[in-house]
Amino acid sequence: MNARRVLRIARWEVGKNTGSIDRRTAAILVGVLVLLAAVAPVLVAANPSPGQGIYRVGVAADDPYYPAVERNPQLRAVEPDAGMVTSGDAELRIEGTRVYVGTSSKAQAALAELRSAVVSYNDYLMRHEPDDAAAFPVSVTLQYLEQDTGTTGGTDTGDGGTGGGAGTTVADGGDGGTSTDGDSGETTPAGSDGGGTDGSTSDGGGGVPALPGGAFGGTQSGTPSSLNPPFPLRSLVLAFAFLLPLNVLIQAYGSSVIDERINRRGEPMLVSPASRGDIVLGKTLPYLVVAAAVTAVIAFAVGGGLPSVLAVLPLAGLFLAATFLGAMLARSYKELTFVTVFVSVPLMAYAFVPAVFTNVHPIAAISPLSIVVQDLEGSRIGVGEFLFATLPVALAAVVCFALGSGVYREEDMFTQRPIPSKVMDALAAPLKNRRRVALWTALFVPFAFIAELFCIAALFVVPESLALPVLLTAIAVVEEAAKSLHVRAGFLRGKFESTRSAALAVGALSGVGFFVGEKLTLITQLVGLPGLELGRAAFGPSVGANPLVVVGFLFAPLLLHTVTASVSALGASRSRRTYLGGFVLAVLLHVGYNLTVVTSLA
């Protein structure tokens, strides 16, 4: 790595981007941007709702309910007609105080909408009454206070853990039950009584939940209809604003990387004294700087602080890293477009969806965006929480870059080969000796970690009885894949001899690597994710202080990982079919072990 070379390449990259845009492109781009700038405020003002007028209500223009229907965007008043509800020409018909409702679920949804429309219309009527005390006879001040018991739902059936996690530490805490009280952040006492006050929010309107933004924790006061469950909508929307520029950035970055591979344009750089690391870092640096700058500007504009910027940066890094890897693997521009979308959509979901549940559910802790949301809400952010949200993402970014750099070489860049074969190249490239296998298994742990968190996120709405076995299987698949994919690549590309002893050695190393890497997951203990039953299942319980149990917990997973990794490695050393067989066997062993641990602990 040579700093001067990196900077020079970075300068070229910047020059290439700013210098080569011709006047015609610039003119068209400026035109489009001006158009966007003109349309945006109009859109905000007009606020077109996609659900406009989807429910038809038969109501006469002189009916007292007519204005209530008119004021609600989703309802559409149509001329009433006796048979219209049965014939399906309207969902509802109002006559005097009677409401005729169709039998479909659409009609029921329309009725729910009508009810909320009438509530908000009544509030509107009452706001014009001279006698305020009679119009709004009830005024409420809602406060959130901490209660004395553990918070998560009060279920706590002891602990459910498994070998996944090997949770040894935290011997002082004692039982795994009450983890959520002490630890940092997570709650927002006092401070900032956001918006939401005075009952004048005239119905959210729009399609999805009528969840107006505003207060989160703190105090809400107003009429009963202005009360709302804590939901950080405003902060979420703002947090989303951090993600959007990243999508544009990765477009440009992906183009620039794949550009090197078209017509062997990258060849001169490859034969120069600059190392691969220099080239990759140099090409990436400008984009990372732009990401940081844009993030800082957004943070400044929406009132976020340093924690917001620091939380978004690893995410930006992962966006770029995944795009880099995608651009190294893609065969054509078309393929790159698909790969880019394929990268950005799950990443956005990973970042955004858990953040929706910030302060409601511990699952939110896995997303860097919930740090942003908390920062915007002005609440305290613990160091453990911050690391938990950002570290796996940052590590995953580093691994993606490392894998991509592995195939940043002539034989991979300028040839047309299917993605799976290039993936194998990328995985095999860094395996210079057997010890590297352990290192790379350890490096894959953050990915396994993210994938497992993803499974938890996807499964936490499923009833726990059903979710647990599915989750255990998913975890086994993820972990076995992390332990064996690169081993298979190593055998396939002839990095190791296809002998039984080599397979056993490599498998054992891979298992040890995973075991060591897994110790990283111990930081989950800092955030209280183990308080969630599924989290415990994935990352292990906090074990009591009994030394025998501690030792058992330390070595049982080590044994498991080495055994399963050796099984899959034995399969990987022969052919594709034996690899699949070995892999399935390893997964079965893993699931069996997990189930045994869970049932023996329950």
Place this chain on the structure above:
Amino acid sequence: MRERLVVARRELGSLRSEKTIVLALLIQLFIAAFSSFLVVGLVSLYSPNASQGNYVVSVGVAGNASDDLAPVVDADDKRRAVVYGTESAATRAFTNAEVDALLVATKYPNGRVRVSAYAPEGSFRTTLVVVQLKDALSAYERQQRDHLSSRLTKKPLDLPPESSGSPYYGFTYTILVPLLMFLPAFISGSVVADTLSEELERGTFELLRVTPLSIPEIVDGKAFAMVALAPAQAALWLAFLAYNGVRVDHPVSMLVLVTGMAAVLVGGGAALALRLGERRDTQLVYSFGAIAVFGLASLLPESPQNVVAKLAVGSPTSLTYPTVAAVAVAAIGAYALARRTAAGMT
């Protein structure tokens, strides 16, 4: 025509051999699954009575208006009122988690009741509790308004009966279906830009020109393949939704609309690629341009999203079909633009 079909078939063939179309379908499946997951999650977290209704929220009630308030709280079987004689006893009960929530209601001489409500902080139950508190207090407000109605100049309307319907019924039709209809169109436009700029950059476009095909014919063929792909994916989605029990009305009109949108975006994408020649520039302008097109279209009296929602849910208006027709006209315009750009290259 034959020649164009040959180009189109080759284009689709290359997508198939790269198997990237599988990625595209996977993405869409992912989006659909995740947004459904999001809705289920939102329903269970933010409107818990819609999904799991068996939890009874116990509400401590204290203050001089308890006698009025407690029966209203008790009126729904999802809530249970516990009346405390003094405020301090009630507060103690709340802090010790004997009750889920606490309402201290004080009546003033002018008839107004001031309620201090307390909900547990930062837990799964919080939302459920607040929803129930809101429900109870709204009912209480209506009751008190009734008592004081002599002091009002206008009488509030009676509420329609409560509905058994999910408040998120609309989500599928207003968000999910439009998303699934427009995403393929957007991707098609992006891909046609890619394939053209790659031919230009690699220099293979020159090779195509020595074939008996004219440039407009080549562009036609590529564009045709991509435009056709969008409604095919949309139709797949509609079938999938139907299989999952989501009734979608007017599928044919929707596919026409999707084809129109795809043609607009593909035409635009092709014109840009031919004009700008480089992928980076093309994609940049295309992304912003597509956003601008959707933004502009949203300003129509009925936006394309709204048209899809109305068609899908089965309540089209007199404006719905003219909007579909307008999109078709715009599609012809975009085609003409791409055609003119292509013709300008020879």
